[in-house]
Amino acid sequence: MIKVAMTSVYVDDVSKAHAFYTDVLGFETRIHMDLGDGTLFVTVGAANGAQQDLQLLLEPGQGPIADPYRRAVREAGLPCIVFSVDDIEAEYQRLRGLGVAFTQEPRGQGPVVAAVLDDTVGNLVQLVQPKG
Template identity: 85%
Template sequence: MIKVAMTSVYVDDVTKAHAFYTDVLGFETRASLDLGGGTLFVTVGAPEGAQQDLQLLLEPGQGPIAEPYRRAVYDAGLPAIVFSVDDIDAEYGRLRLLGVRFTHEPQEQGPVIAAVLDDTVGNLIQLTQPKG
């Protein structure tokens, strides 16, 4: 059986992204390594033992391939990644109180209720909750 072990999201600033994804979104740090030369390898994942085998790499988004790709996805209004939540209204309220900017409030989209937020490091992130 093949499973997803790690996926990545390009970010403008790994340190700022790490703070946002842990302090605001509530993920836990899985790895934080200084590779030298100003390069950081940072992964985060779901807290409290959930999905221990799945990590999100906060990938440096500078460079001739990553930067145009990240900017085009953002400018098109497309989420770079989708996270699931148990109670989207509660998460939306909690994150708004923390100053998170949403590009659209929770609304029904097919089989889910979805909202989109700006992660402050160059990406739109979609939160989803299954309907019913």
């Protein structure tokens, strides 16, 4: 069986992304390693030890491949990643209370209710909750 172990999100600033994804979104730090020359290797994952085998790498987003990709995805209004939540309305209200900017309020989209937020480090992120 093959499973997803790690996926990455290109970010403007790894330290700022780490703070946003942990302090605001509520993920926990899995790996925080200085590779030298100011380069950080940082992964986060679901809080309270959930999904231990799945990590999100906060990848430095500069460079000839990452920059055009990130710009195109952002300009198209597409989220770079989708996270599931148990109660999208509660998360929406909690995050708005913390000052998070949303480009889409919760609304039905096929089998889910979805909202889109700005992660402050160059990306749009979608939150989804299954309907019913």
